[in-house]
Amino acid sequence: MFGMIFDSVLRFATEYNQYFSSGMAYLGAGVAVVAGLGPGIGQGFAAGKAAEAVGRQPEAQGKILVTTLVTQAVAETTGLYALLVAFILIGK
Amino acid sequence: MIKFTFFENLSPQVISTLIVVTFLAIVFIIVGLKVKKLDPHKMPKGFLLFCILVVEAFNKMVKSYVQEKPYRFFAPYLFTIIVFLAFANTISLFGLNAPLSNLGVALSFSVMTFFVLKIAEFKYLGVIKKVDGLLGPVKPMAILMLPINLVGEIATPFSMGLRLFVNLMGGAVIATMVYAALHWTLGIIAGLFLHAIFDIFFGLIQAFVFFMLTTVNISMATDA
Numbered sequence: 001m002f003g004m005i006f007d008s009v010l011r012f013a014t015e016y017n018q019y020f021s022s023g024m025a026y027l028g029a030g031v032a033v034v035a036g037l038g039p040g041i042g043q044g045f046a047a048g049k050a051a052e053a054v055g056r057q058p059e060a061q062g063k064i065l066v067t068t069l070v071t072q073a074v075a076e077t078t079g080l081y082a083l084l085v086a087f088i089l090i091g092k
Numbered sequence: 093m094i095k096f097t098f099f100e101n102l103s104p105q106v107i108s109t110l111i112v113v114t115f116l117a118i119v120f121i122i123v124g125l126k127v128k129k130l131d132p133h134k135m136p137k138g139f140l141l142f143c144i145l146v147v148e149a150f151n152k153m154v155k156s157y158v159q160e161k162p163y164r165f166f167a168p169y170l171f172t173i174i175v176f177l178a179f180a181n182t183i184s185l186f187g188l189n190a191p192l193s194n195l196g197v198a199l200s201f202s203v204m205t206f207f208v209l210k211i212a213e214f215k216y217l218g219v220i221k222k223v224d225g226l227l228g229p230v231k232p233m234a235i236l237m238l239p240i241n242l243v244g245e246i247a248t249p250f251s252m253g254l255r256l257f258v259n260l261m262g263g264a265v266i267a268t269m270v271y272a273a274l275h276w277t278l279g280i281i282a283g284l285f286l287h288a289i290f291d292i293f294f295g296l297i298q299a300f301v302f303f304m305l306t307t308v309n310i311s312m313a314t315d316a
Contacts, residue, residue: 066304069297069300069301070301070304070305070308073255073297073298073301074301074305076255077251077255080254080255080258080259080262081254081258083258083262084254084257084258087258087261087265
């Protein structure tokens with residue numbers, strides 16, 4: 001299976017032209033955005049814990065909301081880098 | 093033969109940055125003049141009261157994160173940053189391009205943050221304590237820790253600027269894609285939700301997050 005993929009990539013590489021290159025760039029953009037998995041899990045975890053905290057201490061809701069927003073925005077960073085890489089690849 | 097020109101064509105994002113800066117400068121100067129003439133025995137009214145309440149709430153919030161001395165020095169800078177970002181991120185509601193969707197504008201924010209953090213460190217921490225912090229707690233490991241810490245010094249402001257850029261840029265790209273795909277009658281309906289999410293919600297959250305991260309970094313730089 002793996003050898004077959006490798007062979008086909010090799011065959012494409014020998015017939016290399018600009019369509020092949022831009023196609024690979026789009027493929028790379030698609031693969032890069034898979035990094036969105038990580039921030040999704042992380043943000044969901046943070047949101048779940050925040051909901052738990054509000055359930056336990058409803059009077060601290062304001063502070064919990066602020067902390068959650070900031071930590072979620074920090075967790076988002078890696079996903080945003082993936083998006084940036086995808087944009088750069090599309091613009092190629 | 094090199095042609096010399098004073099002004100290249102400004103990009104639309106830079107033009108909208110200049111518009112926001114001019115607008116805010118006029119508003120701030122007028123409010124400042126009015127506050128100076130205020131009678132302390134009377135209750136202020138209308139827009140002036142709103143401005144005073146906003147500044148009060150902001151001061152209370154910053155005070156809970158930063159100590160007294162750095163608070164006195166950095167609060168005006170932080171207030172300017174959050175007001176500018178809040179206006180700049182929602183300016184695309186008025187048909188202008190979002191200023192932060194230009195990499196140059198966004199990275200100038202990281203340069204500003206870098207210098208502000210350095211000033212905070214030199215003013216309230218001192219050179220000796222800073223170098224001690226860079227070398228790490230275990231002195232024999234200093235040769236390993238020093239490069240990592242030096243990279244961290246640059247990475248923090250850089251990632252803050254880049255976060256602003258990619259958020260606004262992503263919103264702008266998605267809005268453009270949807271508008272290009274739809275007929276204009278559908279575009280009006282879609283634009284209602286797009287601008288509500290990407291400009292108002294994400295824009296204000298990013299402004300708040302940038303302000304919050306700057307505050308936390310300043311308090312970390314001055315405490316230690």
